[in-house]
Amino acid sequence: MKIGTLRFEKKQTVSLYKKILNPIVFIILGMAFSCVFIAAAGFQPIAVFAKMISYSFLSAKGFSSSVNAALPLMFCGLSVAIAFKMNLNNIGAEGQYAIGAILGGGFALYGPDLPAPFSWIAVFLLCALGGGLWALIAAALKAYWKINETIVTLMLNYIALLLLDYLCYGPWMAPKQTTAMTSTIPKSLYLPMINGISSGVFLAILIAVLLYLFLRYTTVGYRIDVIKNSVRSAEYAGIPVKKFILIVFVLSGALAGLAGFVEVTGILHRVQSQLPRGSGYTGIVIAYLSQFNPLAVIIVAILFGGLQNGSAIVQIMGVPSQIATMIQGTIMVFVIVGEFFNHYRISVDREEKKGGART
């Protein structure tokens, strides 16, 4: 490909060093660019960033709340990462999260009292089941009738969110409440806090490590990679593609449902309307930034959690809280641009240049 005198050649391999360095450079460039918007709105960009970073990452209290804010993002990111690993465009983490929270939260609120570990296990499994079942709808339509999963998962998001809305405004609404939320779940179900950080983080890290090993070192992981690269050759090699679509999609949904588990038992301790607050979509951004690597998802999620957390602090300076989403979006666009440089080598076309000089 040529643009003017620049020639772009496709690179076949990318070194691990560049693979890691590239997004970091472009994340920083994205942050630098968002300074333009911040300055245009009449604030001091450097002061704003300094305040955000020093609170979110450098103070103990701020860091723990950054990690807590990142908790559901980690699960949504993992959910999207595994689906995109097989070229399944599951953009339904938002809805799967909501349904997971509905099933798990419903059990926590209204289910029978079980002894300590079993109650957690029941809520955990129900959250995963809810997310998985919600994803199964899109998965089955995709596997058997080849229906576009992007559109179906998107539509299911809204159905799920409206169902959550109905429950929280209607039958589940806590008495003497004016906002759409349920009463709190039993204290025995609260996930323990360690130094202000919810222990759900360890669950996220454990699952991320397991996913990483699973994708890298098992035959199933290898087959997922084959399907990603070419569905036809996978079918030719005898890989049951339909079954894989169902399994991976449901697994992805279950992970998104677990975001409901950590949020309901670990952070909010209740179910409320609009609970996912866009985490499902942010999860897509996180999964992409971490190049669908489960371990990187955890780190990028903490970065994004920190941005969200920091936006609350700079509100005191009068900066609108939307700054977090704005910066996240800018970073994303820059990393997409950066990705291009990982896949193409750019050189100046000499001959073109000579021709240009003559005229």
Added chain:
Amino acid sequence: MITLLTSICATAIVYAVSILYAAIGEIFSQRAGIMNLGIEGIMLMGAVSGFLTVYYTNNLVLAFAASILVGVVLGFVFAFLTVTLHADQIVCGMAFLILCSGLSGFIGKRVTGIASAVKFEKIDIPVLSRIPVIGDIFFKQDFLVYLMYIIIPLSIFYIYKTRAGLILRALGENPASLDTAGINVFALRYAYVMFACAMTAISGACISLSYTNFWNEGMTGGKGWIAFSLVAFSRWNPWYALHGALLFGGISIIGMNLQIYLPGVPSQFYGMLPYAATVFALIITTGSFRKKHTEEPAALCQIYDREDR
């Protein structure tokens, strides 16, 4: 009763028009093979830029132009990422959604909830508006609605009856063969994506300059997603999009009114109907059990790269 029905129909049209701009834009974009998931965000940017302009200048023409300009610029960036840099369209759409919804909230913070002095007012068309019922429904609307009356037949004619429309359809089905025939696939995709984003921005302007006369963060309230679902629901055809938009508009307006008569059914369930209907329509029109050719563009979401051929 008649007056209630006429007012329901007239409101349904206003609602339908506000999503039709985005839906028709997206139909063009997807027909060209580019799926833009950032509709909701681009609508918000269109709404906030139009509103900011009208707030500071009191000039509606300028505001309308500002919305379109912002749409075109966003479309250019989106096309640059997806067409030139071969980036994944779903990921780019999400990036746009997040960037635009954040940015619109950020730059519109100062004017949140303040009413502007002017907005697109209803204009009665001289003779036509005096026809009973029909006149009240169709010809007592504002400029943006009348503009849509022209855009619908034009867009149908363009897609199905002109050579350019044929090329557009081929662009989403088989760009490689167009490229072989000497047609500039990249330039055309840029043009259609920019057109689509401009139309989407107008949808946003409908909400902040005509539907209401103020700005609020996230004021599109999911209309972008309804417009997006309408594209698949209408089988990528503006004519069916019109029906779908009226149907979705009707459902939401009737849903609001039925609340009064049927308090048993919560409003959220009416809200679910458009989305459920889209999934259902998608199944029956694009399911692989159908032996017939589906209208879904075959190259939708696929990166066109000459080196891959």
